[in-house]
Amino acid sequence: MRMERLGPGGSPAQVLRLLDARAEAAGTPPPAALTGTWFGAAAVLAPHVRAVATPPADAFVLRSRSARGRDEPGRDEPVVGGGWIGCLAYPDRAPTHPALPRAAGGWTDTVLRLDHDGCWWYESLTDAACPAGLAAVVRESPETAARAPWRIDWTAPDRDTHRRGVQQCLEAIRAGEVYQACVCTRFTGAWSGSPLHFFADGIERTAPARAAYVAGDWGAVASLSPELFLARHDHRVTSSPIKGTLPIGADPALLRASVKDVAENVMIVDLVRNDLGRVAETGSVTVPELLGVHPAPGVWHLVSTVAASLRAGVDTVRLLEAAFPPASVTGCPKLRAREFLQVWEPYPRGMYCGTVGMASPVAGVELNVAIRTVEFGRGDADTPGSCGLGVGGGITIDSDPDAEWQECLDKAASILALSPRTPSGPPPADRTVATSR
Template sequence: MRIERIGPGGSASEVLRALARRARGRHLPPPAALTGTWFGAAAVLAPSVAAASCSPTAAFTIPPTPHETVPRETTAPEGLLIGGGWIGYVAYPDGADALPAAAGGWTDHVLRLDTSGCWWFESLRDEPCPDDVALAVRRPDTAPEPWRIDWTVPDRDAHRRGVDDCRAAITRGDVYQACVCTRFRGTVTGSPLDFFADAAARTHPTRAAFVAGPWGAVASLSPEVFLSRRGDTVTSSPIKGTLPLDADPALLRASVKDVAENVMIVDLVRNDLGRVATPGSVRVTDLLRVAPAPGVWHLVSTVAATLPDTVTTTDLLDAAFPPASVTGCPKHSARHLIAQWEPQPRGLFCGTVGLHSPVAGLELNVAIRTVEFDTAGGVALGVGGGITIDSDPDAEWQECLDKAHSLVTLTASSTRPGPTPASRNAPADPVSVPT
């Protein structure tokens, strides 16, 4: 292994743009990024990743190479050493959309931005930091490129039918609660990477991720941790309960409906992790904490467990995926019914994006607040919420709009390109999202 201190440099978004320009100039695959709070760092950037479509069962696996001899959970100055690993995503499993079911790739080295503002080059091999990579960090003088997205509001009536059908299923006893979702769609001009760089810099999500390849691109602005594994300890922090950011956050803890949502999903996470955990080790370490996210307040809880050494990442995903917070309780029944209530497949939305490092472990987000870019210029953004017997369809629709607001109101960069084909005869701001 090798670690080099690069020192102060540009912001994560600035360096990501500079790495993209470097990749284009050298005819390399594009960079990938994790920004916010990952592995104790403020950002983890892979200068170039050949992210290819793959089987979901092959995602987040570490090849049997000498990398496995690296001591696990090695500490470095100002944080956890990461070195590299497999970075990518797995889509929600119950229906395909425009992107592959899974995609990603391996990187032998990463750039890590620690919480003090210092950049580090880390390699799983004994290789020095390339001069042009260090230059991209120290002097990322790449001007933002223009981009524009024109969004279309989803079908409100279809979402209402889904909520009503879910409440009827709860009345029959088929489920206790379930997540009912809808999808914004649109068209894009410009680079998905520039959209991600702007959106991450403006909204500051804690679990943002960007991965791109010949299949398209994923710009995840997620606030939610699906799984974090360090050695034999795994944690999951489901989010359930939402209010707009201008509302009194104390109302979340006082809401019977929101508290019931969260507690039921905590029990589901306990059950999921309990399938592979050491008996008696599953515990709730944080319950009903109110936390801010882009545009909203959320209720967040954390469940932890101890895993036997024999439990692989594949075993853990088999037990816990898809995330509990985006399915329902009981999970199997909810997943079956959700496919009937939602008129469109979820695609990557409600799947997961993240990194598995042979050194630092596994960290995955829940792919909410996630924009999917296909190769034809189409974009999609899924939003949804947990439905209980106390749910009001109008309030649930407003919750979807509140969650989407921070993203669908980012319709263009400050340097605006020309209109997309779909918007040439449309108003300048075609989507109005109430708050």
């Protein structure tokens, strides 16, 4: 294990752009990124990751990799070092012709970590010193981090179709089949340019807490998520489900005063407690935070945190078996809600509502909930690729179908509005155009 202090440098977005240019010039795979709050750091960037399709059962599972632990005496820094970084799709109703694999990722022995004091660190699971070129990327003038163009032509989902799904959910709630369910829809689009620069622009503009980027020959996942699915450090595990949303311009006190939003959040907290209880020490499941009001890109959210101590021998496979897919994007009871959602929703979810994150032999496992996440299917210089942006909301007996549709639009707004300027000429009436030039 090796650590080197590199000192102040560019922002995560600036360094990521420079890493991308460096990888392209060297003919190596693209970088991967975690930004916001990951492993006690403000950013964890992998200079390059060969992210390939993998069986879902192998995602975030470390095999034949070892390193000294993060709690080694004398080490105070939240060291990451390296690990497996990737994504895992929502498991139900796989697309007939998926744009992305069901799981993908790859290993990195080296990361650049930005601490919360603004200092960059080079870390490696090996004893290799930081290459001079990599240190130069961090220290290079931010003005050299050129922006590459990207463009997305978005097509909005059908309001009436989503409204029908919400009505069906309400009927199931009245019949006692479920108590709550997260009914989702999907913006679709065509993209050209650079998904990585879309992500870099996104984290600069919206500063999401659990953003993540990973790409390969299959496409890319740019997750601007605010939500923690799981953080496992040694035997401790936490999850911070989000339920309850208001536009950022509204009074956040209205969230705590909303019977519907509070009920929705408490139901999901109970579901997370049940999920973690399946693999936790008896009596160890607690709720350190209940119904906190937190800002996220474009909205206010109600956020709670559930924590537990895992039983001896519970590995990542067993933890994911107990908790995946995330409770906040399914419903109560979980299995019945998942069955219904496959009927109520017009599109398979794909990577949306799955997870993106990293498993490190040094730092543990941290995974987001892949919401506010754009999936980029494969494209080339001559043919635009396809992309998707899932959105949705939790339905309870107090839900209004029109308000639920507006919540979907509110959640998508921060991503649809990312472009610093729009191209000349108006888009078609049913399309939203986002560009960066």
